Amino acid sequence: MSDSQALIKVNNLSSAYGERKVLFDIDLEVKQGEILVVMGGSGSGKSTLLRNMLGLMMPSQGEILFNGKDICKVNQAELAKLRQSMGVAFQGGALLSSLSVGDNIKLPLRQHTDLDEKTISIMARLKLELMNLAEYEDLMPSELSGGMLKRAGLARAVIMDPKILFFDEPSAGLDPVTSVELDQLILDLREAMNMTIIVVTHELESAFKIADRIAVLFDGKLVTIGSVEHIKACSDERVVNLINRKPRINPLDADKYLSRLTKGS
Amino acid sequence: MSFDCSDYKQYKRLHLSGEVDLHNSPDVRRCLLDILNRKKSVIVDFSDLTYIDSSGMATLVEGLNIANKMNLTLTIVGAKDAPLQVLQLTRLNQVFHIVESLEDIEE
Numbered sequence: 001m002s003d004s005q006a007l008i009k010v011n012n013l014s015s016a017y018g019e020r021k022v023l024f025d026i027d028l029e030v031k032q033g034e035i036l037v038v039m040g041g042s043g044s045g046k047s048t049l050l051r052n053m054l055g056l057m058m059p060s061q062g063e064i065l066f067n068g069k070d071i072c073k074v075n076q077a078e079l080a081k082l083r084q085s086m087g088v089a090f091q092g093g094a095l096l097s098s099l100s101v102g103d104n105i106k107l108p109l110r111q112h113t114d115l116d117e118k119t120i121s122i123m124a125r126l127k128l129e130l131m132n133l134a135e136y137e138d139l140m141p142s143e144l145s146g147g148m149l150k151r152a153g154l155a156r157a158v159i160m161d162p163k164i165l166f167f168d169e170p171s172a173g174l175d176p177v178t179s180v181e182l183d184q185l186i187l188d189l190r191e192a193m194n195m196t197i198i199v200v201t202h203e204l205e206s207a208f209k210i211a212d213r214i215a216v217l218f219d220g221k222l223v224t225i226g227s228v229e230h231i232k233a234c235s236d237e238r239v240v241n242l243i244n245r246k247p248r249i250n251p252l253d254a255d256k257y258l259s260r261l262t263k264g265s
Numbered sequence: 266m267s268f269d270c271s272d273y274k275q276y277k278r279l280h281l282s283g284e285v286d287l288h289n290s291p292d293v294r295r296c297l298l299d300i301l302n303r304k305k306s307v308i309v310d311f312s313d314l315t316y317i318d319s320s321g322m323a324t325l326v327e328g329l330n331i332a333n334k335m336n337l338t339l340t341i342v343g344a345k346d347a348p349l350q351v352l353q354l355t356r357l358n359q360v361f362h363i364v365e366s367l368e369d370i371e372e
Contacts, residue, residue, distance in 0.1 A: 113287055115320055119294065122323035126355050160287065161318040192350035193318075 006065070007032045007164060007196045008053060013062035015045075015052050022048045023220045026062070032163075033194045035186065037207040039242060040217035046200045049217065050166055053198070054088060055079050066164075084112055087162035089154045091169045095141040102128070102137035105156045112160065127155040130185070147178045154182075158189065164196040165189065171203040183209050204243065208232075216242060270296060274372055276340075277305045282313040285321035294324040301331050308370060312343030317351055329361060342367055 006029040015023040023045045030036045038046050051057040053064055055071040063070045066082055074082065095104045105124045109115055115123075128134050131151040141149060150170065157165060170186065171179040183206050189195045201207055207214055208228050215225040218238045224231070231239060266283040277300045285293055300307050309325060311317075325339070332339040341363045344352055352358040364370060 113320075115287065115291065116294065118327055119290070119320055119323045122326050123319045126319050126322060126326075126357075130355060159319075161320075188354050192347065192354040194347065 005031045007034075007067060008198075009065040010049075010053065011063045011065070013049075013052060013059050013064065015048050015057065015059045017048075021060070021220065023052070023059070026222050028215055028222065028225055030164075030196055030198060032196055033190060034212045035190055035197045035199065035210050037211035037214045038198065038200045038217065039202070039204075039207055039214055041202075041242065043219075044217040045220040046217055047168065048220075050168060050198070050200055054086060054166060055083065084160060085163040087157035087160065087165040089150070089157040089165070089167045089170070091150075091172060094153055095149065095156070097141050100138050100140055101133065101144065101152050104141065104152065105159055108156065108159050123159060124155075127159055131155045132181070147174045150174065151178075151182070154185070158193075158195075161193060162195070164198065167197065167199045169201055170199060171201060171206045179203070179206060186210050204245075218242075268293060268296065270300065273308055273367065274370065275306070276308045276338075276370070277303075278308045278310055278367075280310040280313070281317075284316040285314065286316070286318045287320045290318070290320040290324050293321065294327070297324060297328045298331070301328060301335065301337060304335060304337065306332065306338040306340075308340050308342055308367070310342050310367070311345070311348050312366075314344075314348050315346070317348045319351075319355075322351060322355060322357060325361070326357065338362065340364060340370060342370065 009029040010026055013023060013026040014021065026049065038049060040046050048057065052059050058072060063072055069082065071079060071082060095101070099107065102124055105127060106120050109120045109123060125134065125137065128137055131154060133148060133151055133155065136144060136148060141152070144152060167186070170182050174182065186197055186199065187210055190197055199210065211228055213225060213227055214231045216223045216231065216239050223236055223238050224234055232243065234240070266285055266289045268279060268281045271278050271280070279297060279300065281293065297307065307328070329339045339361070341361050343366060344363055352361070
């Protein structure tokens with residue numbers, strides 16, 4: 001994969017919350033039109049990686065190139081412009097509770113474009129149709145189910161037809177049918193819009209269905225990255241355990257354990 | 266993106282080339298609405314179009330709605346590749362009258 005093909009490139013990325021390091025020397029790149037699924041257990045650093053790639057969090061080391069531009073080095077105005085090419089669908093939909101579903105979806109267009117209000121309305125309705133939410137335009141977010149909120153969040157994320165879509169846990173909390181529909185929608189968006197999509201998920205079935213490549217994180221480190229076949233054939237114990245849904249077994253240091261339990265006494 | 270407007274039979278032909286997106290779809294909209302305001306049926310020629318985003322599609326939907334109300338027609342010709350996939354994804358291929366080539370346009 002050459003630099004020219006990579007829409008996003010992460011080089012030697014480390015990230016920390018204060019003193020606590022959560023990502024260590026991550027290298028990966030995502031091609032235009034590719035679907036990359038990031039997998040790993042809770043606390044593996046998936047969401048932190050996403051936050052770094054979005055420029056919502058500055059890394060402690062390394063660079064993140066978006067279309068060749070290091071998002072850690074651009075100024076706020078340039079970052080805001082780059083973000084217009086990025087769509088983000090958060091776990092809970094993250095809609096504004098004071099606006100109707102339709103107005104939530106129209107918000108980015110009203111904020112960032114000079115499009116006519118008629119065009120904006122039709123664009124929002126096209127996206128609502130796509131998400132099977134046509135009848136819910138005038139409802140408030142509080143009147144929607146979890147699955148509907150997620151789809152409404154996705155509608156808002158793609159309203160400006162972004163070059164790259166970040167999707168945090170698309171299937172979490174959804175019934176199997178809705179989950180399958182959402183997987184298909186992700187594939188359709190890539191097909192029709194040549195959208196580059198980065199999905200963070202725990203759901204194996206969904207990951208295997210939509211991914212061109214899967215990156216597996218464990219304790220903040222990139223264990224492996226490759227095709228679905230590569231991941232299925234991977235012999236690394238951490239990947240095998242993730243695929244087989246085996247619980248993590250942390251070897252116990254008895255002295256440290258006792259010390260933690262009796263700290264301060 | 267570039268576009269030009271010419272006469273074809275009794276229609277106005279709006280020929281789109283390259284990519285229609287958020288930045289240039291307002292220009293396409295102005296041209297399309299101008300044609301319809303002059304009570305002309307319109308052929309939107311996609312044959313040299315490589316990409317159209319939802320602002321472009323929304324413009325065409327608005328145009329179709331106006332054309333229907335004025336008993337005019339709006340026909341898409343030559344849609345292929347990504348623009349055709351967008352029409353299919355949004356199911357607008359079932360809403361617009363779409364033909365393969367200009368030869369398929371009726372007098």
